Amino acid sequence: MLARLRAVGLRPTRQRIALARLLFTGGDRHVTAEQLHGEAQAAAIRVSLATVYNTLHQFTAAGLLREVVVEPGRSYFDTNIEDHHHFFCETTGMLKDIPGESVVVGALPLPPSGTEIRRVDVIIRVRRDPQTFL
Amino acid sequence: MLARLRAVGLRPTRQRIALARLLFTGGDRHVTAEQLHGEAQAAAIRVSLATVYNTLHQFTAAGLLREVVVEPGRSYFDTNIEDHHHFFCETTGMLKDIPGESVVVGALPLPPSGTEIRRVDVIIRVRRDPQTFL
DNA sequence: GTGATTGCAAATCTTTTGCACTAAA
DNA sequence: TTTAGTGCAAAAGATTTGCAATCAC
Numbered sequence: 521m522l523a524r525l526r527a528v529g530l531r532p533t534r535q536r537i538a539l540a541r542l543l544f545t546g547g548d549r550h551v552t553a554e555q556l557h558g559e560a561q562a563a564a565i566r567v568s569l570a571t572v573y574n575t576l577h578q579f580t581a582a583g584l585l586r587e588v589v590v591e592p593g594r595s596y597f598d599t600n601i602e603d604h605h606h607f608f609c610e611t612t613g614m615l616k617d618i619p620g621e622s623v624v625v626g627a628l629p630l631p632p633s634g635t636e637i638r639r640v641d642v643i644i645r646v647r648r649d650p651q652t653f654l
Numbered sequence: 655m656l657a658r659l660r661a662v663g664l665r666p667t668r669q670r671i672a673l674a675r676l677l678f679t680g681g682d683r684h685v686t687a688e689q690l691h692g693e694a695q696a697a698a699i700r701v702s703l704a705t706v707y708n709t710l711h712q713f714t715a716a717g718l719l720r721e722v723v724v725e726p727g728r729s730y731f732d733t734n735i736e737d738h739h740h741f742f743c744e745t746t747g748m749l750k751d752i753p754g755e756s757v758v759v760g761a762l763p764l765p766p767s768g769t770e771i772r773r774v775d776v777i778i779r780v781r782r783d784p785q786t787f788l
Numbered sequence: 789g790t791g792a793t794t795g796c797a798a799a800t801c802t803t804t805t806g807c808a809c810t811a812a813a
Numbered sequence: 814t815t816t817a818g819t820g821c822a823a824a825a826g827a828t829t830t831g832c833a834a835t836c837a838c
Binding site: 587589590591592593594595607609610611614616618622623624625626627628629631632634635636637638639640641642643644645646647648649 | 721723724725726727728729741743744745748750752756757758759760761762763765766768769770771772773774775776777778779780781782783
């Protein structure tokens with residue numbers, strides 16, 4: 521973790537290391553700031569919510585995380601920074617990765633002049649089947 | 655406008671008619687609640703911001719508008735309800751429609767079991783070219 | 789030491805809500 | 814009338830900011 525933080529130019533502080541450990545240990549995850557803060561507390565790590573927000577944004581700027589916007593008023597951070605897309609369940613608020621190769625987006629239209637493409641996000645919005653509510 | 659509102663089961667009140675006129679007159683638009691409220695004020699239409707929010711959501715539920723989520727903490731409403739996608743400029747916050755046919759999304763992966771696909775959103779995030787800043 | 793980082797609480801911003809008032813049917 | 818819709822101001826969330834205290838180097 522220490523090296524990983526240093527590699528992207530972030531001073532490896534107690535809380536950054538702890539949060540990085542929570543985030544990057546054990547598979548891909550999608551977390552909100554609130555969630556991560558909760559996990560930190562549960563793990564007896566003293567971090568303020570403000571620092572969690574700062575850290576998530578610093579990690580994102582450093583390329584360690586990717587921000588996913590699917591709902592107004594809530595940001596998800598994705599530990600999977602590879603090229604991929606998402607299922608988003610509007611019923612549960614759950615995000616699920618879709619490997620980049622599973623969705624083929626054909627020839628992209630030309631971006632507005634004077635702009636360059638930074639990323640293509642594909643979000644497949646799903647809803648839990650009605651009959652599931654039996 | 656009156657008939658259009660009645661058709662979707664919304665009582666055609668003074669403010670709904672006025673907002674519908676602002677929204678649906680003259681081509682496709684992307685607006686935030688704040689923007690629309692500003693336009694209403696500029697047009698000397700007395701509507702509270704709360705009513706603008708309510709109305710936008712009612713119109714969306716009625717299928718007259720489509721909500722587009724591209725930025726955390728801000729909702730855009732799109733008067734184009736046909737199948738289409740978006741360019742989103744991260745520099746300017748501008749949204750631009752992409753006709754549905756211009757982006758071909760290949761075979762979709764199977765949605766998580768127990769869920770059904772409601773919609774596929776493709777957002778092409780662009781940024782203003784660095785050299786534009788000369 | 790010294791400058792970066794953190795915590796806290798207050799501030800900000802967007803959106804929602806409660807409720808008395810108003811207007812459409 | 815009677816019920817839906819509106820306005821206002823307050824509340825609610827999520828996120829940010831300012832600044833003194835703290836930590837990494």
